[in-house]
Amino acid sequence: MSELLTQIKNKASQQKKMIALPEATEPRMVKATQQILQEGFADITLIGDQDEIEKVANNEGVDLSGAEILNPKETDKNDDYAEKLFELRQHKGITMEDAQKIVEDPLYFAALMVKAGDADGYVGGAVNTTGDTFRPALQIIKTAPGISVVSSSFIMLVPDCEYGDNGVFVFSDCALNPNPDKNQMAEIAITTAETAKNLAGIDPKVGMLSFSTKGSADHELAQKVVEATKIAKDKEPDMMIDGELQLDAAIMPSVGEKKAPGSEVAGNANTLIFPDLQSGNIGYKLVQRLAGARAVGPVTQGFAMPVNDLSRGCSVQDIVDIAAITSVQAQG
Ligand SMILES: CC(C)(COP(=O)(O)OP(=O)(O)OC[C@H]1O[C@@H](n2cnc3c(N)ncnc32)[C@H](O)[C@@H]1OP(=O)(O)O)[C@@H](O)C(=O)NCCC(=O)NCCS
Numbered sequence: 001m002s003e004l005l006t007q008i009k010n011k012a013s014q015q016k017k018m019i020a021l022p023e024a025t026e027p028r029m030v031k032a033t034q035q036i037l038q039e040g041f042a043d044i045t046l047i048g049d050q051d052e053i054e055k056v057a058n059n060e061g062v063d064l065s066g067a068e069i070l071n072p073k074e075t076d077k078n079d080d081y082a083e084k085l086f087e088l089r090q091h092k093g094i095t096m097e098d099a100q101k102i103v104e105d106p107l108y109f110a111a112l113m114v115k116a117g118d119a120d121g122y123v124g125g126a127v128n129t130t131g132d133t134f135r136p137a138l139q140i141i142k143t144a145p146g147i148s149v150v151s152s153s154f155i156m157l158v159p160d161c162e163y164g165d166n167g168v169f170v171f172s173d174c175a176l177n178p179n180p181d182k183n184q185m186a187e188i189a190i191t192t193a194e195t196a197k198n199l200a201g202i203d204p205k206v207g208m209l210s211f212s213t214k215g216s217a218d219h220e221l222a223q224k225v226v227e228a229t230k231i232a233k234d235k236e237p238d239m240m241i242d243g244e245l246q247l248d249a250a251i252m253p254s255v256g257e258k259k260a261p262g263s264e265v266a267g268n269a270n271t272l273i274f275p276d277l278q279s280g281n282i283g284y285k286l287v288q289r290l291a292g293a294r295a296v297g298p299v300t301q302g303f304a305m306p307v308n309d310l311s312r313g314c315s316v317q318d319i320v321d322i323a324a325i326t327s328v329q330a331q332g
């Protein structure tokens, strides 16, 4: 199961990237830093007060030699970053004085480092909420060309599972958009299929999930999924996608045949698009906690430069995994 992560780390090692970690006084972050540097697949900049970071490292028995440490309150980059932030956000009412204060926030500092090309990506969210982790990136880094909505997916590695791609699934959106409209849901399906191909290494078969299969219920919530599926199909005619499908019809061949006969996706879906964040976030945590799946992510899709979040319940290994994914995303 962790073969996929090994492949991702090998790919990251081929073209090492600089990853910024703005939650640098969190013990799991310093431990992950040591592991990443030992495995050698990325360079790390820890953002925070050097004395505090070293104190945490000493308490944890961690050796941070090899990591760069930057204190966002006193670098020679602060003036440039503040000017950049002011330029980008003055139309939202921030003043130069505000910008000078905001750059001292490690998450904003990380986003500005990435924007300036001083780091190739950042990873946060072990301490901060998803909203706080992403807000600087949404404001500063913005979406990639042609993309209107940033979203996130989890690569789910489900043990002893015959469904999906031998237990490998990609779930989206489980972390970012509370209630995507039909156009956003269609775009999420398209970008998630890319993540499935490029990061999970599977041939995406996209199931657009609902409580209804092929008109079994007549409700506006299911109708959103029907229309999103049509929009995505129109935009990407070669993509294997079908909906609206219930979860059992999407992943179980026997049920797919009964509920959606003739569908080339039903029963074989490995890329599951949830209709909203309630179902997506609950769904991934159910599979993670009850089926013992490894939930790699959330992996964001659609930012102009890579930024990734973690669950606050993450382990050191989760941080290492996401740093490897961020490095591979930075390779383009
Ligand atoms: C991500 C989130 C924080 C953004 O909401 P917000 O901070 O209130 O931000 P706003 O809606 O004011 O948007 C801030 C900026 O980001 C942009 N933005 C927000 N969501 C975006 C998205 N999905 N894609 C692209 N841009 C987005 C807005 O257009 C806005 O840009 P602007 O300031 O340049 O005009 C919010 O959607 C959220 O909290 N989502 C749920 C996160 C969560 O709790 N997940 C569960 C745990 S993982």
Ligand SMILES: CC(=O)OP(=O)(O)O
Pocket (backbone or CB within 6 Å): 125, 129, 130, 174, 175, 281, 298, 310, 311, 312, 313
């Ligand atoms: C992804 C997610 O659910 O994050 P958290 O557990 O930090 O809210």
